Amino acid sequence: MPLYALTFVGCFAILLFCGHLFVSGAAGIAEATHIPKILIGTLLVSIGTTLPELAVSVQSAILGHSNLALGNAIGSVVADDSLAFGAAAILAPLPFIVNRKLLKPSALLLLGSAVLLYAFALNGTITRVEGAIFLFILAGYFAWLVTSARSHRKKALQEEQRLKLRIPEAVQSKTRLVVKFSVGLLGVLISSRGIIWAAVGISREFGISEIVIGLTVVAIGTSLPEIATCAIAVRKNEGDIAAGDILGADILNILWIIGMSAVAHPLTAALRTIHFYCLTMVAIVALFLSILLFARRIKKIHGGILFVAYLIFLSISFFAFIR
Numbered sequence: 001m002p003l004y005a006l007t008f009v010g011c012f013a014i015l016l017f018c019g020h021l022f023v024s025g026a027a028g029i030a031e032a033t034h035i036p037k038i039l040i041g042t043l044l045v046s047i048g049t050t051l052p053e054l055a056v057s058v059q060s061a062i063l064g065h066s067n068l069a070l071g072n073a074i075g076s077v078v079a080d081d082s083l084a085f086g087a088a089a090i091l092a093p094l095p096f097i098v099n100r101k102l103l104k105p106s107a108l109l110l111l112g113s114a115v116l117l118y119a120f121a122l123n124g125t126i127t128r129v130e131g132a133i134f135l136f137i138l139a140g141y142f143a144w145l146v147t148s149a150r151s152h153r154k155k156a157l158q159e160e161q162r163l164k165l166r167i168p169e170a171v172q173s174k175t176r177l178v179v180k181f182s183v184g185l186l187g188v189l190i191s192s193r194g195i196i197w198a199a200v201g202i203s204r205e206f207g208i209s210e211i212v213i214g215l216t217v218v219a220i221g222t223s224l225p226e227i228a229t230c231a232i233a234v235r236k237n238e239g240d241i242a243a244g245d246i247l248g249a250d251i252l253n254i255l256w257i258i259g260m261s262a263v264a265h266p267l268t269a270a271l272r273t274i275h276f277y278c279l280t281m282v283a284i285v286a287l288f289l290s291i292l293l294f295a296r297r298i299k300k301i302h303g304g305i306l307f308v309a310y311l312i313f314l315s316i317s318f319f320a321f322i323r
Contacts, residue, residue, distance in 0.1 A: 046248025089303025
């Protein structure tokens with residue numbers, strides 16, 4: 001047991017450090033572009049912050065631990081929307097706003113993807129074909145993001161030329177940024193393997209279901225990059241980056257991570273856990289999107305509501321599936 005715990009904590013420390021390197025490298029590469037911050041958060045930052053979930057879930061599926069793979073992805077969506085964004089809103093020094101116009105397409109895709117996941121899982125299995133459908137939808141979403149980014153960049157460059165302005169270039173060299181990116185990616189992949197081993201060992205020691213471990217401990221741990229990114233972003237009054245990161249991370253958790261995991265190995269789970277956790281995920285996503293789309297400013301009270309929703313989720317999980 002002590003070995004499992006030490007491995008778990010140590011690998012999470014490495015995962016967080018390497019995740020920071022990856023996000024820092026991606027943000028540095030994106031710094032010189034003229035792209036709206038919410039698109040940068042959705043396209044680049046979210047890819048970096050969801051790498052822990054991807055690595056843990058895909059490797060879990062390949063190793064035959066589909067409950068851990070599915071639980072980690074669903075639990076990460078719940079943790080991102082309620083814990084990460086909720087804590088960020090509470091920690092924000094002032095209420096902040098987000099770009100609703102650019103946010104709406106991603107918000108609708110997220111809600112639709114969450115409902116589709118529940119529909120696919122109603123028979124207790126997410127097949128390789130269903131995983132491939134998720135990846136196909138994701139490819140279309142990425143195409144839209146790239147097209148939108150290019151369109152906004154073109155407009156920004158035209159405006160810059162019209163006003164004869166010069167936007168500073170990225171401070172760090174491309175070589176240094178690529179090194180950060182590569183080292184971060186490698187570290188995330190290696191440390192995630194240790195997390196799987198420790199999580200499975202802990203679940204067996206306590207007789208706890210792997211899907212519960214994935215939905216709680218592993219999901220919170222692999223969501224720490226999103227939690228840190230959101231907290232830092234709102235402290236700097238960068239609400240668009242925080243919202244974009246969470247939206248993008250959620251979409252990737254469902255379409256990319258569950259899609260890739262299912263293609264690697266069909267994901268199965270008991271219908272009882274599927275009904276509870278998928279319905280909870282849809283409800284939390286709907287609550288999160290309602291706040292983003294209808295609140296004029298994101299305030300501490302909104303963060304408190306999301307945070308309380310996460311505590312309720314953990315409490316029900318404990319009494320229904322762990323005790």
